[in-house]
Amino acid sequence: MIAVANGNNIGTTPAPVGKPFSRRRCHYSYFPCLIKEMGSKMDTRRVIHSMKLGLALVFVSLVYLINSMFKQVGENAMWAIMTVVVMFEFHAGGTLGKGINRGIGTVLGGVLGCLAAILGDEIGGIGKPVIIAFSLFLFGAAATYCRLIPRMKKRYDYGFMIFILTFSLVAVSGVRAENVLETARDRLANIGIGFAVSVFVSLLICPFWASNELHYSTASKFDKLANCIQGCLDEYLKMSSEKENEAGNGKGYVQDCKSVLNSKSSDELLANNAKWEPWHGKFGFYYPWEQYLVVGEHLRELAATLLSLKACLQSPKQPPTMKRQMLKDPCESFALSIGWAMKELGESIEKMELCPSKVSLTPKLQSLKLQMNPPFSSCKMEVLETDENLAITSFNFLLLEIVEKVETIAKKVEELGEVANFRARKIDV
Numbered sequence: 371m372i373a374v375a376n377g378n379n380i381g382t383t384p385a386p387v388g389k390p391f392s393r394r395r396c397h398y399s400y401f402p403c404l405i406k407e408m409g410s411k412m413d414t415r416r417v418i419h420s421m422k423l424g425l426a427l428v429f430v431s432l433v434y435l436i437n438s439m440f441k442q443v444g445e446n447a448m449w450a451i452m453t454v455v456v457m458f459e460f461h462a463g464g465t466l467g468k469g470i471n472r473g474i475g476t477v478l479g480g481v482l483g484c485l486a487a488i489l490g491d492e493i494g495g496i497g498k499p500v501i502i503a504f505s506l507f508l509f510g511a512a513a514t515y516c517r518l519i520p521r522m523k524k525r526y527d528y529g530f531m532i533f534i535l536t537f538s539l540v541a542v543s544g545v546r547a548e549n550v551l552e553t554a555r556d557r558l559a560n561i562g563i564g565f566a567v568s569v570f571v572s573l574l575i576c577p578f579w580a581s582n583e584l585h586y587s588t589a590s591k592f593d594k595l596a597n598c599i600q601g602c603l604d605e606y607l608k609m610s611s612e613k614e615n616e617a618g619n620g621k622g623y624v625q626d627c628k629s630v631l632n633s634k635s636s637d638e639l640l641a642n643n644a645k646w647e648p649w650h651g652k653f654g655f656y657y658p659w660e661q662y663l664v665v666g667e668h669l670r671e672l673a674a675t676l677l678s679l680k681a682c683l684q685s686p687k688q689p690p691t692m693k694r695q696m697l698k699d700p701c702e703s704f705a706l707s708i709g710w711a712m713k714e715l716g717e718s719i720e721k722m723e724l725c726p727s728k729v730s731l732t733p734k735l736q737s738l739k740l741q742m743n744p745p746f747s748s749c750k751m752e753v754l755e756t757d758e759n760l761a762i763t764s765f766n767f768l769l770l771e772i773v774e775k776v777e778t779i780a781k782k783v784e785e786l787g788e789v790a791n792f793r794a795r796k797i798d799v
Contacts, residue, residue, distance in 0.1 A: 415460075418576050423458050426571040430454045430564055449557050453564025458572065459643070461580040465572040467646035469565045471529030476561050479533040480554045482509060483540025502541050509537055525642060573648070580643035581653045585719070587640070588662050591633070591669050592716030594626035596709040598676050599772065603701045606683045607694055624680065631673040637666045652722060658789045665719075665782050672775045679768045682761070689758040704769060707738055711776055715783045723795040724787045731780045739773050 434447040457468040486505040490498035516522050517530045540554050601623035641659040649655055688694070711731050718725035725731070786792075 415578060419460050419578065422571050422575055423454075425575070426454050426458060426567050427451065429571070430567045433560070433563055447560055449560040450564040450567075453561050454568050457565070458568050460578060461583070461640070461643045461647075462572045462577040463580045463643035463645070463647035465568055466648075467525070467643060468528055469569055470646070471526060472532050472561065473565055475529040475532030476536050476558060479536030479538075480540050480558055483537045484551055484554055486537075486541045487543075505541060506538060510534055513537075524638075525645070577650075579647060579650060579653075580640045581647055581657070581659070582651070584637065584640035584644055584659065584662055585653075587633075588637075588666060588669075589716045589720035591630045591666070592712045592719075594623075594630055595669065595672055595676060596712035596716075598623040598627040598673075599708055599712075600705045602676065602680050602683060603705045606688075607698050607701060624677075627673050627676050627680075631670050631677065633666065634670065637663055658786065661782075661786045661789055665779065665786060668775065668779045668782055672772065672779065675768060675771050675775060679765075679772070682764050682768055685761060687758070688761045688765075693758075704738070707734065708772060708776060711735065711780065715780060718783055718787065718792070718795075722787075722790070722792045724792045725780070725783055725795070732777060735773055735777045735780070739770060 430450045430453075433450050453472065457465060457472055459465045459468060482505075486502060490501040493501055513530045513534050517527055522530070543553065641663055644653070644657070644659050647653070682688075711734065714731060715725060717723070
C-alpha cells in the first residue's frame with residue numbers, strides 16, 4: 371500500500387494527559403478537588419486577574435469615598451465604578467478595545483444626545499417630544515443596523531451598544547432635566563476615570579497578552595496533531611490483547627485533536643483582542659493576525675481529516691490484526707515523516723523563523739505522496755469491492771489527504787513568515 375519514506379527519526383509519542391476534573395467523581399469531596407484543580411497555570415492566571423479587578427475597584431472607589439474628590443464629580447461617581455466592572459477583561463487587548471469602544475460611543479452618544487435635547491428645547495411645545503422621539507428612532511435604528519454588519523460587529527459591537535445607551539439616556543433626560551450639559555460632562559469625566567484605572571491596571575500590572583497566547587497556541591496545535599497521527603496509527607497496529615489491556619488509556623490525543631477542531635471562536639477572540647494591543651515584545655502594530663487565523667483554519671481541516679481517519683480505523687470491516695501487522699513498517703515511516711514536518715512547522719512559528727517549505731518540506735511530502743501508490747490498481751472491480759480491500763483503500767486515501775493538507779499548511783506558514791518578517795533560520799554547520 372505505502373512504501374517506506376525518508377525522514378528524520380523524531381519521537382512523536384504523545385505526552386501523558388491527566389484526567390479531566392469531574393464534578394460527579396468529587397461529589398462528596400468537592401473542595402479538595404477544586405483546590406487540586408486550582409494548582410494549574412491557567413487557574414493561577416485567573417487568580418491574578420481576579421486580584422487585578424479587585425485592585426482596580428479599590429482605586430476607582432476612592433473617587434466616591436474621598437469627600438474632596440466626591441465634591442468634584444458628584445453623584446455620577448458611580449459611573450466610574452460601573453465602567454471598571456463592565457470593561458475589565460482578562461486580556462489587556464480586550465480591556466483596551468472595550469475602553470476605546472466605550473469612550474467613542476459615550477462621546478458621540480453624549481454629544482448627539484445633547485444636540486437633540488437642545489434642539490427640542492429651542493422648538494419647544496409639542497415639537498420637543500417629537501424631535502426627541504424622531505432622533506431616538508433614527509440614531510437607534512442606524513446604530514443597530516451597523517451592529518448587524520459582520521465586519522463592524524466583530525470589533526465595534528460594544529461601541530455601538532454604548533452609543534445607543536448613552537444617546538438614549540442623554541436625549542430622554544433632556545426632556546425633564548435642565549442641566550443636560552453639566553450632567554453629560556460629569557458622566558463623561560467619571561467614565562474617563564474608570565477607563566484610565568482599568569487600562570493602567572490591565573497594562574502595567576501582570577498584563578496577559580492575547581497576542582502571546584494566540585502565537586503559542588497556534589504553534590502548539592502542530593504538536594497536538596502530530597501526536598494524534600502517531601496515536602491513531604499506533605492504536606491501529608496494536609494487537610487485540612494490547613487494546614484490552616490499555617482500554618481507556620492513551621485517548622488524550624483524540625481530545626487534543628477535538629480541541630484544535632473547536633478552537634475557531636477562541637482564535638478569533640484572541641486575534642481581535644491582539645489587534646487592540648500596543649507594541650510589546652516581539653509583536654508590533656499592524657502584525658498579521660489574520661494570517662494566524664488562516665493557518666488555524668487549515669489546521670482545523672487537518673484535525674477533521676484525522677478524526678475521519680480515527681473513525682475509519684475503528685470500523686469493524688478493517689482487516690484482522692495479523693494482516694494489519696504487515697503494514698507496520700510503512701505506517702511507522704509515514705507517522706515519522708509527517709511528525710517531522712509538523713514539528714518543523716510548529717517550531718518555525720514558535721521561534722519566528724522562516725521555514726523554507728519549497729526547499730525542505732515540499733520535496734519530502736511530494737516524495738511521500740509518490741511512494742503511496744493507490745492499492746489494487748490492477749485488480750478487478752469485484753475483488754476491490756471486498757470489505758477488507760475497501761477499508762484499506764479508504765485508509766490509504768485518508769493518508770494521502772493528510773499529506774496534501776500538511777503540504778497546504780506548509781505553504782500558509784511560509785506566507786505567514788514572509789508577511790510577519792520572520793528572521794532567517796540559522797543553519798547548523
